[in-house]
Amino acid sequence: MQQVRDRIGRPDQKETAMTQYLLSVHNDGTSPYATEEDMHAAFADTGTFNEKLQASGKWVFAGGLEFPDTAKVVRRRDGALERTDGPYLESKEHIGGFWIIEAADMDEALAWAEEGAVACRGDVEVRPFQGIPQD
């Protein structure tokens, strides 16, 4: 993690041509695994994919999320802050985890997403981050 902070913390080192993409793994509430063996294989494949991503230098962050019912929402209401149980989006589908990568363009991001989708047996949404203003 320290490595990430260092890199992002130094704007002069940032490769301006790169775009960051959020690759989020979606789940409709059902198990994506055919069998228990398949689940273990998926974990192993995802581990291999993570290693490859890290070795490529395009890795920024990766993490699996706890179930959506563990989420809390903090909002301001009538000037006071209020905490409620989450998740915020009342949807059957939810994000199970995600990768954040750096890629030269959409084609590179999509290629990583394809590989990630195959590895983790999930649908992967690719969404670009806004660039950091240059001036």
Next chain:
Amino acid sequence: MPNYLLSVCYPAGASQPPPDELAAIMTRVGALSADMQAAGVWVFGGGLHAPSSATVVEDRDGEVVMTDGPFIESKEQIGGITIIDVADLDAALAWGARKAAAIGVPIEVRPFVG
């Protein structure tokens, strides 16, 4: 220490605030990020492009299928995320509360596994 995801949640029908208000929000968010970095809890932060810029990639029995648009078609949307590395949920909620105050929209706080 565990990681937490702080998601910026835009309610249905939310529109971009006027430029001067937006600039004030950006200043507050920038200051909060600086505080997070100074406290050593900041891992990642980024604003996302609109959900319509999203593409879903799906593996259908070995054939990869691409679909234009976000996975979840919802009026509410996630506008950006921050990842922090803090001791516990209370600490995460405290940062989440500061973020909610800085932007003026709800913040969802959700733990990462492990």
Next chain:
Amino acid sequence: MPAVPDDPAVLDRDSRSGDALEGPDPTLEVTSGAATAVTVEAVFRADYGRAIATLTRLLGDLGLAEEAVQDAFAVALETWPRDGVPPSPTGWVVTTARHRAIDRFRRESTREQRQAQAALLHAPDEPEEDYAVRDDRLRLVFTCCHPAIAPAAQVALTLRLVAGLTTPEIARAFLVPEPTMAQRLVRAKNKIRDAHIPYRVPDEHELPDRLRPVLAVIYLVHNEAYVATSGDSLDRVDLAAEAVRLGRLLVELMPDEPEARGLLALMLLAESRRPARVAADGSLVRLADQDRSLWDASLLAEGQALVRECLRRNTPGPYQIQAAIAAVHSDATTAADTDWRQVIALYDQLLAAAPSQVVRLNRAIAVAELDGPTAGLLEIDAPDGPATHLDAYHLLHATRAALLARQGRTAEAAASYDRAIALTDNIAEQRFLTSRRDALL
């Protein structure tokens, strides 16, 4: 892939008349000299894609390129009537657009834009080498047809940016309200910009996957010309002609791609029948009933020559096989002379290359021509066959109706016609099917 229903029992696709360029771009104001305004429009339409493609490479941004090219055309409408048309209108457009972009940058220069400006200033003013222009246009085609963009938006982008149609023209062509089409285009262009969809020709190994949507877009445009015939057709751009133009462009850009040739051949052969497709009273004429002497001989010859070329190359694909089927029909001087064995053999090839129930349905029609209606119906009603999968497709029921009628099962045939009529929104087809049903009784 939707196959072309191209057999006698099925309606031949109808046509719309008029090849002329229609309507000026409403964003441009014609000041004087009708002939010159027409010239400007013609250059606009013919070279829009070329100019956008080159400017996108120079500027690194599709949106900026579009603004610059539109600026240049506004200038053309102002100056050409006064000073005359420049000797190389295309070169003039690209050069002027570039200079207009530089002006824009000077006015609103951020760091990013200043970099782009530097690139512009260093670019040569001479006409680009042919191969460079070719690559630019190909990049533009692949960007518009990127698989991360929804198919409907791919079609709209291609017609707007590559073919140079205006947004209102595209909206009318697809019977979509103009604001809807404008929004579809804006959303797609924003996605190209925000997601950084690259402006490049795919590598060799990616080509099969990336070429598929490009061919599909052109085929969709061509199909739309046949499907959406209701409404005021005089007011609509000739989509069939636009599809053929795009098909020719793709063959020009990718001369070694056999499927591009196959697609062009398929469209040319369909177009060659256009004069025979509509009767004097405006009703549709089935392929079997068409006056073949009305077929356009030059389009037919061009299409057949392309099919022969494809056969020589011997790297068949779905579009080439469909073109070959169309060519077999074109070879027959009368419907009765059609080589149905050959047609069936080609459908078998097509099923192997691109299995689909629509293709099975078309094959069944050919079988009915060779072996009679009972054999055809057996294929249609086979387990897991077209009847099972295409129950919501009006041509399934129209085909069953025609075959049942030939067997003398009049009541069942009428019921099938009713079902077909209920399943199509196309008024011309409804009218045709109604007349067939009424003829039974």
